[in-house]
Amino acid sequence: MKTTFLFGVAALFAILVISCKQGESPQEEAALSEKTSADESMKNVLSSNAAVQNPDDKRKFIQKADIKFKVKNVAQSTYKIENAVNKFGGIVTNTDLQSHLTGKKQTKISADSTLQTIKYSVENNIILRIPNTKLDTVIKSIAKEIDYLDFRVIKADDVSLQLLAADLSQQRLSDHTKRLQNDIDQKGKKLNDIADAENDVLNKKQQSENAKIQNLAMRDQIAYSTITLAIYQNETIKQELVAIEKDNQAYGNFGLEILDGLKTGWSILASIIAxxxxxxxxxxxxxxxxxxxxxxxxxxKPV
Known part of the structure; x- marks a missing residue:
């Protein structure tokens, strides 16, 4: 009879264990499926036609993206983002990783130690330059790090006509400078006339060089899109025991022993209850x- 009783208890315990495991498995699968779905949804949210450059399009665009989001860990996400940028041929032009103290508290727990509690937030402002054909790819790669999206703004400005105007202006100034130089060489007679003409040529050259620099800067913005990221994480709490000099006059040896005994007893009681x-x-x-x-x-009764 005792054997039957023990067998029944063991069977009941096994059923409870199996039920718990079966109850956790669908929840884990659902959580994994939900996370995968959230990642795909975030990629779609960040993606935009403004970030896609058609190689057959003759127009020229300057593409910019401004994105702010929360991550699990700013430092780790920064490293992953920088690696993704390097992988696709981009560069990191600025990264400003900072911690900001939001609160500090010291709690004296004994005569020779203090519990120091620090609250701080971590954020990083990053500027990336990405080849225009890889902008959408890099943005989707960054989406893997997003825990909460604050905003994303993507702009594509058509600068085809501005680029054409810059080319024509540069060519016009260059031609005019050449003509002035030829006139000086062929027709210049008086020293004063030559000096004035040379100054005019110098001014035209400066204008031509400025136009060339502006033209090159615009072409650089077309070739490399700019992404500005602002990432942050939840407020972090750090606690640390700090040793301090004993203050026997404040507590007294006997009072300190009683206080330590009460704390030790409570710690043991809490451990037993847990x-x-x-x-x-x-x-x-x-x-x-x-x-x-x-x-x-x-x-x-036994028979």
């Missing part, structure tokens, strides 16, 4: 077994 709570299932089964034994099995 251990008992973790064994609730075994205690429940034991109580159930005692109840079944007293209710049914004890009253059965």
């Amino acid at each position: 251990f008992v709570v973790q064994l609730w299932s075994i205690i429940l089964l034991a109580l159930l077994g005692i109840f079944i034994y007293r209710k049914f099995l004890k009253s059965v």
Whole structure:
């Protein structure tokens, strides 16, 4: 009879364990599926036609993206973003990783130690230059790090006519400078006339060089898109024990011993309570077994 009772208790315990495992498995699968779906959704949110450059399009665009989002860990996400940028041929032109102290508290827990609690936030402002054909790819890669999206702004300005105007202006100034130089060489007679003409040529050359620089700067903005990122994480709390000089006059040796004894006793009691709570299932089964034994099995007389 005792063997039957023990077998029944063991079977009941096994059923409870199997049920718990089966109950957790669908939740884990659902959480994994939900995370995958969220990642794909975030990629779609960040993606934009403004970030896609058609290689067959004759027009020229200056593309810019401004994105702000929260991440799990700013430092780790920064490294991953920088690696993705390097992978696709881009460069990081600026990164400003900073921690800002939001709160500080010191709690004296004994005569020779203090618990220091620090609250701080971490953020980073990053500027990236990406080949225009890889802008959408890099943005989708960055989306993997997003925990919460504040905003994303993507602009594509058509500068085809501005680029054409810059080319024509540069060519016009260059031709005019050449003509002035030829006139000086062929027709210049008086020293004063030559000096004035040379000054005019110098001014035209400066204008031509400025136009060339502006033209090159515009072409650089077309070739490399700019991404400005502002990333941050949740407020972090750090606690650390700091040793301090003993202050026996404030507490007294006897009072300090009593205080330490109370704290040690409470710590032991809390550990015992936590251990008992973790064994609730075994205690429940034991109580159930005692109840079944007293209710049914004890009253059965052996034949």
